[in-house]
Amino acid sequence: MNPFLSQTLNNLKPGEAAVISSIDADKSFFLRLAALGFRIGKQIELVRCASFNGPLHVRIGSTDIILRRSEAKRIQVRSL
Amino acid sequence: MKRIALLGMPNTGKSTLFNRLSGSSARVGNWPGITVDLMSAKILMGGHIAELIDLPGLYDLQGYSDDEQVVRHFLSNNNLDLVIIVANSAQIDRQLSLAIQIRALGLPSMLILNMSDEAKRAGISIDEKAMSLKLGMPVVKISAKYGDHCPEALKTAAGVLSKNKLPIDAEHINGQLQQDLNVEAEMESIVDETVQMPIQLGNDLTSRIDKFLLHPWLGLPIFFAAMYVLFQFIFNAGKPLQDGIAWLLTLFRTNALEPLLINTPTWLSGLLLDGVYNGLGTVAAFIPIIVLFFLIMTMVEDSGYLSRAAFLVDALMAKMGLDGRGFVMVLMGFGCNVPALMGTRVMRSKNMRLLTMLVIPLSLCSARLQVFLFMTATLFTTSQAPLVLFALYLVSFSTIFITAILFKNQYKNNEPFILELPPYRFPTLRQIWLRGWQEVKYFLNRASKFITIGVILVWALTHLPMGLAPASKATFAGQIGDWFSTVLNPIGIDSQLAIALIFGFVAKEIVIGALAVIYGLQGDALMHLMAQKLDWVQGMSFMLFTLIYTPCLSTIITLKNEAKSWLFAWISILWSLALAWVVSFIFYQSARLLGF
Incomplete structure (x- = not known):
């Protein structure tokens, strides 16, 4: 991963970790993400992707979360 | 306070x-x-x-x-x-x-x-x-x-x-x-x-288990195998319990209630025994299934596997506007619709829950399976019968897909799909038992009154006016069957089968019994007569209609309770009636056109 470019969460590879750099979401989705631990500057790891273009399994701190790709697209990350 | x-x-x-x-x-x-x-x-x-x-x-x-x-x-x-x-x-x-x-x-x-x-x-x-x-x-x-x-x-x-x-x-x-x-x-x-x-x-242990259960290739097969085992367990363990309850109820009826009511007029003992008592019996038959369902569901949910199931099948479900947890409930609906509807409470988005509740009644439950086993044995050879059953399951799945796709914009999910995967945990026996008990209490409180009233109503339709042979043409049910003949003839259903459909509104389990009453014959004799009176096209059309038109009274009451809306229950009834008619019509008319 190029350290100078930021990319969206769904472009990470399984096992890859990054830092959340920005979140593009309306207020309600933003609040939900924040409550689950998605905050700018937090480290996030993509654990695995479901088959058939299914949801992503990510880990932030002690919490494992699944979210759809369409939602993951709104989260920008940069390399560690 | x-x-x-x-x-x-x-x-x-x-x-x-x-x-x-x-x-x-x-x-x-x-x-x-x-x-x-x-x-x-x-x-x-x-x-x-x-x-x-x-x-x-x-x-x-x-x-x-x-x-x-x-x-x-x-x-x-x-x-x-x-x-x-x-x-x-x-x-x-x-x-x-x-x-x-x-x-x-x-x-x-x-x-x-x-x-x-x-x-x-x-x-x-x-x-x-x-x-x-x-x-x-x-x-x-x-x-x-x-x-x-x-x-x-x-x-x-x-x-x-x-x-x-x-x-x-x-x-x-x-x-x-x-x-x-x-x-x-x-x-x-x-x-x-x-x-x-x-x-x-x-959590190391959770990560290790996830590697296996959420594996890109093994995850889905494991999920379907697990669902199959749980499903078999609930309904195989539930069957003897249901039979036991039915046996006890019959025992009480023949040894206590019937002697007690021997001197009352026939209509009164009929109302009390075939109306009220059978209504309570219909409610009681659901108790073992609901307890077993929620014992298993509590384990699946509290262990953390249900959210993982959502992860595994979401790709398939997203297109239908449903999510993975809804899929688990639809699968369970193939055993019994009632607890499956109650189980949708895990879904927290109201619209997605409503959409799931709209499709669950279309899954071919074990009660409908009994009707189809009897009908296929009557009308088809032993080598054809399994294929016909398989076709009925395919129709059931197709109606679920069609309904979900047609209604997904009406019940548009407005919440993002983002779920926590909790670490694997073992629920305590106390947690499991409490849940089963609470759900049964809830079902009894909310549903028993309406189900009993419904059974009494069907009894009245099929036994009144007084002095007629039950379920004969002159009863209210027979008259309703006649009124609807213009609608039912194009799908090959005669007025006698129409009376069976009215019984089937209460519960599919009693359809065969109703046919026995309507034709005045039992067992092999009934099969023989039906095989003479119906050809396979009519029989198939009747089965398609039975599959789709309405699951049973208990399902409708549960649907109404869970959605907190009679309107929603009516939408479900009318939609499935319309769909049943259209499917049967297309089948019956094309089969006839093709010369069958």
Whole structure:
């Protein structure tokens, strides 16, 4: 991963970790993400992707979360 | 009476704590302006009798999800003496925000750090005294699952209750709910000073199990195998129990009720035995299935596997507007629609839940299977029969897909699909049993009255006016069958089969019995006569109609109770009737056109 470019969460590879750099979401989705631990500057790891273009399994701190790709697209990350 | 609300994020063990505090005294209550069921219980707390209310899980007081709106509405419309915030100790670094938001409302509150056993194992230590000082509310560590320190928590809560509360008006709370607070910064500062977390977190055992259960290739096969085993267990263990209940009911009927009613007029004993008593019997038949279903479902849910199932099948479901948890319920609907409908309560988005509830009644349940086994044995050879059954399952799946796709814009899901995967946990026997018991109590309270009334009504239709042979052409049911002949003839259903469909509205199990009454024959003789009177095209059309038109009275009543709307129940009935007619019409007319 190029350290100078930021990319969206769904472009990470399984096992890859990054830092959340920005979140593009309306207020309600933003609040939900924040409550689950998605905050700018937090480290996030993509654990695995479901088959058939299914949801992503990510880990932030002690919490494992699944979210759809369409939602993951709104989260920008940069390399560690 | 003091009023206490339990509030917390999902997966914090809030309901486990509620069950521990309330035992089995919990009941479902109605609250002003709130359309979801809230469990509440009266408990003794210090010297007070208090009403404890279990609020739905929420992430943020300012969030827009259905549950978050319910909680906001509840907080601003009910006068509360105490709000107990339940948090998962292992995730306190992000869950503290709720406590800060509640405190800002000015409500008397306390924080319970639940799952302290798990946090300790993970190497997390929390200085609850320091946290209490910083937060300005009592903080107690407990384990609701094992009951550790629950008495202390109760004592602390009683202490807060006995303090004089400043009156707070709803306006104030409403105003505060709109305020943007700097929760983030305060949470960080409190966590920094009172919580110590190991750098490397992560549940090793859970990760190892996930590697296997969420494997890109093995995950789905394991999921379907697990569902198959659970399904077989519920319905194979349920069958003898249902038979046992039916045997006991018949025994009581022949040995006690019938001798007792021997001198009453026929219509009265008919009404009491075939109407009221059979109605109660219909309700009772569901008890074993509901208990078993929720024993298994509690294990699947509380173990953390249900969210993982959602992960595995979401790709398939998203296109239909459903999610993976809904898929599990639809699968379970192939056993029995009633508990499957009740099980949709795990889905927290109202619209997605409604869409799931709309498709579940289309799944070919075991009661319908009995009718089809009889009909296929009557009308087809032994080599054809399995193929016909397979075709019926395919039709069932297709109607589910079509219905979901047609209605997904009507019941558009407005919540993002983002779920926590909790670590794998074993629920305690107590948790499993309590759940099964609560669900049965709920079903009996809500459904038994309407189901009994429905059975009595069908009895009346098929037995009145007095003095006629039951289910004969001159009864009300026969007359209704005649009225509908213009609609039913184009799909090959004659007036006698139409009467069987009226019986089938109560329960599919009684359709065969109804046919025996209608034709006045039993067993092989009945099969023989039906094979003479019906050709396979008519029989198939009847089966297609039976599959789709309406599952049974109990399903409709459950649908109405779960959706809290007669309108929704009617939409479901009318849609399935229309769909059944169209499918049967297309089949019957094309088969006839092709010369069959």
